[in-house]
Amino acid sequence: MKKRLGFYVDAKRCIGCYTCAMACKNQYHQVNGVVWRDIYDLKEELFPHRERAFYSLACNHCENPTCLEVCPVVAYYKRDDGVVVHEQEKCIGCGNCIRSCPYGAPRYNPVEKRAEKCSLCWQRLDADLLPACVLSCPTDALQLIDLATFDEPNAVQFPPGYPRMRRLNPSTRFRMAEMPKIYRREDV
Numbered sequence: 001m002k003k004r005l006g007f008y009v010d011a012k013r014c015i016g017c018y019t020c021a022m023a024c025k026n027q028y029h030q031v032n033g034v035v036w037r038d039i040y041d042l043k044e045e046l047f048p049h050r051e052r053a054f055y056s057l058a059c060n061h062c063e064n065p066t067c068l069e070v071c072p073v074v075a076y077y078k079r080d081d082g083v084v085v086h087e088q089e090k091c092i093g094c095g096n097c098i099r100s101c102p103y104g105a106p107r108y109n110p111v112e113k114r115a116e117k118c119s120l121c122w123q124r125l126d127a128d129l130l131p132a133c134v135l136s137c138p139t140d141a142l143q144l145i146d147l148a149t150f151d152e153p154n155a156v157q158f159p160p161g162y163p164r165m166r167r168l169n170p171s172t173r174f175r176m177a178e179m180p181k182i183y184r185r186e187d188v
Ligand code: SF4
Pocket: 058, 059, 060, 061, 062, 065, 066, 067, 068, 084, 101, 102, 103, 104, 105, 106, 117, 168, 170
């Protein structure tokens, strides 16, 4: 299988600290109100426990990206390693990609009046560095993976609460949060 980079989101390890989202913001200086990576608190029907669980999400660098298909000025391209790149200087801010991505990954920059999104830090990858979010995570809950070699038997592509878009074939994989085991004393 051809190289295909993506993120591994380990909801069992994630503590919802926002370090990854802030590392992304620091790396790219996104304007006020715009984030490329965000943390999503799993709703009670998905994780019914007072200690919450989280997904850290950004662009999924899909195999068949709809953002790329709908862009009228070819501002998107896919690299050989699977990274979906948005070239902001080509963007005319029409919003097609923002409306069409079921994962809400492209965001509108009101200052530039153009779209933008997670680049999987391709410039850092080309310099043999990890993406800023992955490097910053204190619990290793966010990892860079290559689906050509990724072999994690417990990983899932479409966990509860995450849109099941098979045609896009997103490159993010997840490990689900587990409810804590409950032990009861037998003598009470
Ligand atoms: S998640 Fe959305 S923006 Fe990212 S590659 Fe897929 S369709 Fe494009």
